[in-house]
Amino acid sequence: MKKTFALLALALPLIAQEGFDFKTLDKLGANSRNHTNITLDGDMLKLASGFLGSGKDSDSLKPLVDSLKGVYIRSFEFDRDGQYNEADLDPLRAYLKQMQWNRIVESREGKEVSEIYLQTRSASRVGGLAIIAAEAREVTVVYISGDIKPEDIQKLSGTMGIPDIRQELLDRKKDKEKKKEDE
């Protein structure tokens, strides 16, 4: 019996390392008006990296993308306040805590919450970046795992030749509206 418990205790961290199930966050978007779900695992990132093209921006982006293991985004927009339950974010918070990610930023301003987590591996290496941003009518979760240099996070604050997201989101919205009209 003791042996079983010991084995179970040893296996638990391994099970935990399997990764977070992002489907648990889908509850958040049950009443959402718009949502952005992005799941890019290692294989998809490799595929995308091969099609980044060449140029100054792509050359600087490629090493970052190559070192990533997964990129997961869940973003939901709502018509009215209070259409999601903030407690639905708790499993992710618990997972990050269990996996010893460090919450380096926590900002609460009324209903607006911003949290930034880093999985530190060494002084110069980060194993992952997670952002939880919750507002009255919008909630976003960003989870990036992989070998990230602190300067890469700084780079992310720049444009890096990434197309304008607003335009991308507008295009997506138009596509969805067009699909709805077609249906």
Add this chain to the structure above:
Amino acid sequence: MKEFDDLMRSALSRDEESLKPPPDFAAKVLAKTVGLRKTKVIAMPLWRKPAAWALAAGLSIAAIVPPSAMEYQRRREARALEAKRELFIALKLTRVKLQQTRQRIQRTTRHTL
């Protein structure tokens, strides 16, 4: 000496009689030929010939493989481009959220100070 020569000559001389074919030789040969003509030749249908199968297989592969390979490549490219688009959205969203958090912290810090 002459006797010996004559003896040798007669021994080595061409015996025309022994070289002549037996009288029924021609008849025997003709009989054999007729027998050969009578041998049954079985015509194998085309579909049972291995060469025909090989040719058909080759043609089928030539007809199926290039379009399949092109289709696979086309799908792979489409997936890669979609992944690239999603990656850009993800990185842009990350950037926006990092900036918003930074601004929020600056704002709240200013308020506190």
